[in-house]
Amino acid sequence: MTTHVTPPPSAQRRRRVSEDLVAAIHGREAGYPLPSRFYTSAEVFDLDMEAVFGRHWFFAACEAQVPEAGDYLTVDVGPYSVIVLRDDDEQLAAFHNVCRHRGAKILNETAGSVGNIVCGYHYWTYGTDGRLLHAPGAAPDFDSSCFSLKRVHLRCVGGLVFLSLAHPMEGPPADFDETIGRIAPYLEPHDLAHAKVAAQVDIVEDGNWKLVMENNRECYHCEGHPELSSTFFLTYGLKDEEVPARLRPAHDRYVMAQTELELICDRAGLPHALIEDLEEPETGLRIMREPLDGAGESFSIDGTTVCARPLAELPSPRLGRCSLHAQPNAWAHTMADHSVTFAVFPINVEKTLVRTTWLVHADAVEGQDYDVDALTHVWRETNAQDSVFVARAQIGVASPSYEPGPYMPSEYQVDQFVGWYARRLTQYLERETAS
Ligand code: FES
Numbered sequence: 001m002t003t004h005v006t007p008p009p010s011a012q013r014r015r016r017v018s019e020d021l022v023a024a025i026h027g028r029e030a031g032y033p034l035p036s037r038f039y040t041s042a043e044v045f046d047l048d049m050e051a052v053f054g055r056h057w058f059f060a061a062c063e064a065q066v067p068e069a070g071d072y073l074t075v076d077v078g079p080y081s082v083i084v085l086r087d088d089d090e091q092l093a094a095f096h097n098v099c100r101h102r103g104a105k106i107l108n109e110t111a112g113s114v115g116n117i118v119c120g121y122h123y124w125t126y127g128t129d130g131r132l133l134h135a136p137g138a139a140p141d142f143d144s145s146c147f148s149l150k151r152v153h154l155r156c157v158g159g160l161v162f163l164s165l166a167h168p169m170e171g172p173p174a175d176f177d178e179t180i181g182r183i184a185p186y187l188e189p190h191d192l193a194h195a196k197v198a199a200q201v202d203i204v205e206d207g208n209w210k211l212v213m214e215n216n217r218e219c220y221h222c223e224g225h226p227e228l229s230s231t232f233f234l235t236y237g238l239k240d241e242e243v244p245a246r247l248r249p250a251h252d253r254y255v256m257a258q259t260e261l262e263l264i265c266d267r268a269g270l271p272h273a274l275i276e277d278l279e280e281p282e283t284g285l286r287i288m289r290e291p292l293d294g295a296g297e298s299f300s301i302d303g304t305t306v307c308a309r310p311l312a313e314l315p316s317p318r319l320g321r322c323s324l325h326a327q328p329n330a331w332a333h334t335m336a337d338h339s340v341t342f343a344v345f346p347i348n349v350e351k352t353l354v355r356t357t358w359l360v361h362a363d364a365v366e367g368q369d370y371d372v373d374a375l376t377h378v379w380r381e382t383n384a385q386d387s388v389f390v391a392r393a394q395i396g397v398a399s400p401s402y403e404p405g406p407y408m409p410s411e412y413q414v415d416q417f418v419g420w421y422a423r424r425l426t427q428y429l430e431r432e433t434a435s
């Protein structure tokens, strides 16, 4: 006799929602954005936290944010909070920021320095290796070795720190070694692991995290960025034949600057070619060394250097920007004089934290080699402008009259971001409904 066990109503509902979302993803027309609910539904947001941030590698921080043993930072992503810390052996480690006693969030500042990790509730005390060292008033037979902090997967490449919240039994995506092999040759010459943080700015944008990312993946809107577009070529994302007549002069300058940049890089043995693999792999990425307009050195209004001391011994100040896009939550530009990194941390369905970090040589002196206002000017303005675009997009996609419209040719990376996301979610949901 076969016994049929009816799943509980909550499981049935979850299955129905999963099937429905998979159908919605499959129903997306190629080259068109996602339907409204992917940006407005708390249920989809929860799923994003499980299927994307709960298992894939994401960019969390720069090594330079935690230069000394005991330095830590915290990263909050949806319901997760993670401690990234340099341990007593000066190695980086990451732990869930959740006390093993009764679960209190242990470290509540964005960054700081500790001898041990102490929970302020009942003072359980953990070493920088995560081991529980002391639980006040514990019974004699209490086995503290069973209550270490839970580790989070951590890998570094070129001074950038990536985390995966994948369960230990499942493990993070296995392609990260390959990712490291692809990114490291571009970033390592800039020695970001030994740089220092010159400035860091957090802004909370009024939009779903995917709208923040989609906005970053195109420059179709870059005429709304007067400061950025003085050095960032507005032809970004366009093939030669797609460049409109009004952008032809800029395109001609781009081609000349790119040729010069390639020559400088080839002579110095610096890689510059485009690697673009944003959609298929679990750890999607794009990296390339691209020219800047004007003086071609840095993000300033005329393209000249904004930090007099270069990041490392490099062949020229005219190295343009080494541009990195990493799914699901990051972009970064590394010039000869500084690097600026962007990490996107979802807060809830319609709020997203964007953390921007400016790195300079560890010995660069503020007020002498660089001025923080000048260093950060272009991207502070650009972030503020992007924040307005994202907020407007969020309001619009929540309207009953929203209907996804077609991506333009220069928006192909938005399509690839959505494609990457759709793949990850589909894989996760199909596995779930099959089990
Ligand atoms: S919850 Fe942390 S010591 Fe009690």
Ligand SMILES: [Fe+2]
Residues within 6 Å of the ligand: 215, 216, 221, 222, 225, 382, 386
């Ligand atoms: Fe923008």
